[in-house]
Amino acid sequence: KAGVTQTPRYLIKTRGQQVTLSCSPISGHRSVSWYQQTPGQGLQFLFEYFSETQRNKGNFPGRFSGRQFSNSRSEMNVSTLELGDSALYLCASSLDRVSNSPLHFGNGTRLTVT
């Protein structure tokens, strides 16, 4: 079974631009979560989607948004990019929203904002 697939692996953008990251969960997984990883802040939760609806949201500004499609694939968008948005963005999927379901992570998209 294929794992979580994130595209692209690397992105370089300029301040003020916007970016869209894509995530394909493991087949059959219906919950998708996004995390931002930086050396200073570690792993911070962005949001979680299930059945095309945002179920949980972390403490990030409205410039960060996401969506989930009917096939469970998810995208996240960051508008008006800032230098501080440079990070590794990780997508994780799980079978459902039961709290003992472990997350399965993709290899991430490394975003560099210049």
Place this chain on the structure above:
Amino acid sequence: AQSVTQLDSQVPVFEEAPVELRCNYSSSVSVYLFWYVQYPNQGLQLLLKYLSGSTLVKGINGFEAEFNKSQTSFHLRKPSVHISDTAEYFCAVRRGGSQGNLIFGKGTKLSVKP
């Protein structure tokens, strides 16, 4: 709210020596606990999880962890490490029975030297 503290940011150890990576959590309710490993330029991979039952949990790659409710700890151990174990290790917690997000510690970088 739950939180996770990984007491050591870096742990250097020689090959074939034992290692313990410490993790403490704070929560007034029951929790599920996880350890993940991240190799360079990769996402997070699940090592093991504690959901209920036996407090000693065995995972992949020879790792194990012990859940200690009275000390609110979930330390990760391996009796003999290999060079290939060099990676960053993350402890994570989620409140039992909830649909909240997984909360991660800041990570511990394990460096195995020959």
